[in-house]
Protein backbone atom coordinates (compact mmCIF):
# COMPACT_ATOMS: atom_id res chain seq x y z
CA UNK A 1 0.00 0.00 0.00
CA UNK A 2 0.99 3.58 -0.59
CA UNK A 3 0.22 6.33 1.91
CA UNK A 4 -0.44 9.87 0.76
CA UNK A 5 -0.86 13.07 2.76
CA UNK A 6 1.66 12.25 5.45
CA UNK A 7 2.78 15.88 5.40
CA UNK A 8 -0.81 17.14 5.87
CA UNK A 9 -2.06 16.71 9.44
CA UNK A 10 -5.78 16.63 8.63
CA UNK A 11 -5.80 13.72 6.21
CA UNK A 12 -4.37 10.35 5.39
CA UNK A 13 -5.01 8.39 2.22
CA UNK A 14 -3.90 4.83 1.64
CA UNK A 15 -4.33 3.02 -1.65
CA UNK A 16 -2.75 0.17 -3.60
CA UNK A 17 0.86 0.86 -4.53
CA UNK A 18 0.18 0.55 -8.26
CA UNK A 19 -2.57 3.20 -8.03
CA UNK A 20 -0.51 5.74 -6.09
CA UNK A 21 -0.43 8.18 -9.01
CA UNK A 22 -4.25 8.11 -9.37
CA UNK A 23 -4.72 10.52 -6.49
CA UNK A 24 -3.24 13.88 -5.62
CA UNK A 25 -3.87 15.67 -2.36
CA UNK A 26 -4.06 19.44 -2.55
CA UNK A 27 -4.37 21.81 0.41
CA UNK A 28 -6.72 24.70 -0.32
CA UNK A 29 -7.95 27.55 1.89
CA UNK A 30 -11.37 25.91 1.91
CA UNK A 31 -10.08 22.49 2.90
CA UNK A 32 -8.32 19.51 1.43
CA UNK A 33 -8.96 18.32 -2.07
CA UNK A 34 -8.49 14.65 -2.89
CA UNK A 35 -8.14 14.83 -6.66
CA UNK A 36 -8.84 11.53 -8.38
CA UNK A 37 -7.10 11.75 -11.75
CA UNK A 38 -7.76 8.13 -12.81
CA UNK A 39 -10.50 5.79 -11.65
CA UNK A 40 -9.39 4.03 -8.53
CA UNK A 41 -10.42 1.26 -6.10
CA UNK A 42 -9.59 0.23 -2.56
CA UNK A 43 -8.78 3.66 -1.20
CA UNK A 44 -8.98 4.54 2.47
CA UNK A 45 -9.39 8.20 3.32
CA UNK A 46 -9.31 9.33 6.95
CA UNK A 47 -10.04 12.97 7.79
CA UNK A 48 -9.42 14.55 11.17
CA UNK A 49 -11.95 16.52 13.22
CA UNK A 50 -12.99 19.94 11.92
CA UNK A 51 -11.77 19.23 8.43
CA UNK A 52 -13.36 19.70 5.03
CA UNK A 53 -12.48 17.04 2.49
CA UNK A 54 -13.55 17.36 -1.14
CA UNK A 55 -13.17 14.26 -3.28
CA UNK A 56 -13.03 15.45 -6.86
CA UNK A 57 -12.67 13.81 -10.26
CA UNK A 58 -13.01 10.26 -11.53
CA UNK A 59 -14.79 7.16 -10.26
CA UNK A 60 -13.93 5.75 -6.85
CA UNK A 61 -14.94 2.16 -6.00
CA UNK A 62 -14.76 -0.23 -3.04
CA UNK A 63 -13.35 2.48 -0.83
CA UNK A 64 -13.92 3.91 2.64
CA UNK A 65 -14.07 7.52 3.77
CA UNK A 66 -13.88 8.09 7.50
CA UNK A 67 -14.29 11.54 9.01
CA UNK A 68 -13.57 12.06 12.68
CA UNK A 69 -15.47 14.82 14.43
CA UNK A 70 -15.17 15.81 18.07
CA UNK A 71 -17.89 17.47 20.15
CA UNK A 72 -18.27 21.12 19.07
CA UNK A 73 -16.60 20.50 15.71
CA UNK A 74 -18.06 19.87 12.29
CA UNK A 75 -16.42 17.74 9.61
CA UNK A 76 -17.47 17.77 5.98
CA UNK A 77 -16.89 15.24 3.22
CA UNK A 78 -18.02 16.35 -0.23
CA UNK A 79 -17.99 14.34 -3.45
CA UNK A 80 -17.62 15.97 -6.83
CA UNK A 81 -16.80 12.80 -8.73
CA UNK A 82 -18.30 10.94 -11.66
CA UNK A 83 -19.21 7.92 -9.48
CA UNK A 84 -18.92 6.49 -6.00
CA UNK A 85 -19.42 2.73 -6.19
CA UNK A 86 -19.61 0.11 -3.42
CA UNK A 87 -18.08 2.46 -0.91
CA UNK A 88 -18.73 3.40 2.69
CA UNK A 89 -18.68 6.83 4.28
CA UNK A 90 -18.48 6.86 8.05
CA UNK A 91 -18.54 9.85 10.39
CA UNK A 92 -17.19 9.02 13.84
CA UNK A 93 -17.43 11.05 17.01
CA UNK A 94 -19.78 13.42 18.82
CA UNK A 95 -19.34 16.42 16.54
CA UNK A 96 -21.48 17.14 13.51
CA UNK A 97 -20.93 15.43 10.20
CA UNK A 98 -21.84 16.80 6.78
CA UNK A 99 -21.79 14.60 3.68
CA UNK A 100 -22.60 16.23 0.34
CA UNK A 101 -22.79 14.33 -2.93
CA UNK A 102 -22.71 17.11 -5.48
CA UNK A 103 -22.23 15.33 -8.80
CA UNK A 104 -22.31 11.97 -10.52
CA UNK A 105 -23.62 8.66 -9.31
CA UNK A 106 -23.82 7.21 -5.81
CA UNK A 107 -24.15 3.49 -6.32
CA UNK A 108 -24.44 0.62 -3.79
CA UNK A 109 -22.81 2.79 -1.15
CA UNK A 110 -23.54 3.81 2.42
CA UNK A 111 -23.35 6.79 4.76
CA UNK A 112 -23.25 6.07 8.50
CA UNK A 113 -23.13 8.52 11.39
CA UNK A 114 -21.89 6.74 14.46
CA UNK A 115 -22.51 9.01 17.45
CA UNK A 116 -25.19 11.37 18.70
CA UNK A 117 -24.86 14.57 16.69
CA UNK A 118 -26.77 16.75 14.25
CA UNK A 119 -25.66 15.32 10.95
CA UNK A 120 -26.65 15.89 7.36
CA UNK A 121 -26.46 14.15 4.03
CA UNK A 122 -27.38 15.86 0.79
CA UNK A 123 -27.73 14.44 -2.71
CA UNK A 124 -27.72 17.34 -5.09
CA UNK A 125 -29.92 18.11 -8.04
CA UNK A 126 -29.02 15.72 -10.88
CA UNK A 127 -27.16 13.19 -8.74
CA UNK A 128 -28.18 9.58 -9.38
CA UNK A 129 -28.62 7.58 -6.18
CA UNK A 130 -28.99 3.82 -6.51
CA UNK A 131 -29.23 1.29 -3.68
CA UNK A 132 -27.91 3.67 -1.05
CA UNK A 133 -27.99 2.89 2.63
CA UNK A 134 -28.06 5.82 5.06
CA UNK A 135 -27.99 5.63 8.83
CA UNK A 136 -28.37 8.96 10.65
CA UNK A 137 -27.89 7.41 14.09
CA UNK A 138 -28.76 9.36 17.22
CA UNK A 139 -29.26 13.09 17.10
CA UNK A 140 -31.41 15.32 14.92
CA UNK A 141 -30.30 14.60 11.39
CA UNK A 142 -31.26 15.97 8.01
CA UNK A 143 -31.23 13.75 4.93
CA UNK A 144 -31.92 15.55 1.68
CA UNK A 145 -32.53 14.39 -1.86
CA UNK A 146 -32.81 17.64 -3.77
CA UNK A 147 -35.33 18.29 -6.52
CA UNK A 148 -34.47 16.40 -9.71
CA UNK A 149 -32.20 13.97 -7.91
CA UNK A 150 -32.45 10.60 -9.62
CA UNK A 151 -33.59 7.77 -7.36
CA UNK A 152 -32.97 4.21 -8.54
CA UNK A 153 -33.12 0.81 -6.89
CA UNK A 154 -33.96 0.47 -3.21
CA UNK A 155 -32.61 3.14 -0.93
CA UNK A 156 -32.78 2.38 2.76
CA UNK A 157 -32.95 5.25 5.22
CA UNK A 158 -32.53 4.70 8.94
CA UNK A 159 -33.23 7.93 10.79
CA UNK A 160 -32.29 6.76 14.28
CA UNK A 161 -33.24 8.55 17.47
CA UNK A 162 -33.80 12.30 17.49
CA UNK A 163 -36.01 14.68 15.55
CA UNK A 164 -34.92 13.87 12.05
CA UNK A 165 -35.92 15.47 8.79
CA UNK A 166 -36.04 13.58 5.50
CA UNK A 167 -36.38 15.87 2.49
CA UNK A 168 -37.49 14.26 -0.75
CA UNK A 169 -38.16 15.67 -4.18
CA UNK A 170 -41.67 16.42 -5.38
CA UNK A 171 -40.16 16.04 -8.80
CA UNK A 172 -38.41 12.70 -8.52
CA UNK A 173 -36.68 11.14 -11.49
CA UNK A 174 -36.03 7.39 -11.72
CA UNK A 175 -38.04 4.35 -10.73
CA UNK A 176 -36.39 3.65 -7.39
CA UNK A 177 -37.84 3.62 -3.93
CA UNK A 178 -37.07 5.23 -0.60
CA UNK A 179 -37.57 2.88 2.32
CA UNK A 180 -37.68 4.46 5.79
CA UNK A 181 -36.96 1.77 8.38
CA UNK A 182 -37.76 3.57 11.62
CA UNK A 183 -39.96 6.62 11.23
CA UNK A 184 -40.98 8.00 14.62
CA UNK A 185 -43.61 10.55 15.63
CA UNK A 186 -41.16 13.41 16.02
CA UNK A 187 -39.56 12.97 12.62
CA UNK A 188 -40.59 15.00 9.60
CA UNK A 189 -40.81 14.04 5.95
CA UNK A 190 -40.81 16.92 3.49
CA UNK A 191 -41.80 16.39 -0.09
CA UNK A 192 -41.07 19.45 -2.12
CA UNK A 193 -42.76 22.31 -0.23
CA UNK A 194 -45.05 20.04 1.78
CA UNK A 195 -44.10 18.96 5.27
CA UNK A 196 -45.59 16.00 7.13
CA UNK A 197 -45.04 14.95 10.72
CA UNK A 198 -44.08 11.39 11.52
CA UNK A 199 -47.07 11.33 13.83
CA UNK A 200 -49.54 12.08 11.02
CA UNK A 201 -47.85 9.63 8.69
CA UNK A 202 -47.89 6.85 11.29
CA UNK A 203 -51.54 7.61 12.03
CA UNK A 204 -52.34 7.02 8.38
CA UNK A 205 -53.37 10.63 7.78
CA UNK A 206 -50.95 11.29 4.94
CA UNK A 207 -50.91 9.84 1.48
CA UNK A 208 -47.25 9.75 0.54
CA UNK A 209 -46.07 9.29 -3.03
CA UNK A 210 -45.88 5.58 -3.84
CA UNK A 211 -42.10 5.58 -4.15
CA UNK A 212 -41.83 6.10 -0.38
CA UNK A 213 -42.22 3.03 1.82
CA UNK A 214 -42.56 3.42 5.57
CA UNK A 215 -41.64 0.14 7.22
CA UNK A 216 -44.00 -1.00 9.96
CA UNK A 217 -46.91 0.85 8.36
CA UNK A 218 -49.72 -1.27 6.90
Ligand SMILES: [Ca+2]
Pocket residue numbers: 136137138139140141159160161162163164
Ligand atom coordinates in the same frame (compact mmCIF):
# COMPACT_ATOMS: atom_id res chain seq x y z
CA1 LIG B 1 -31.29 10.59 14.13
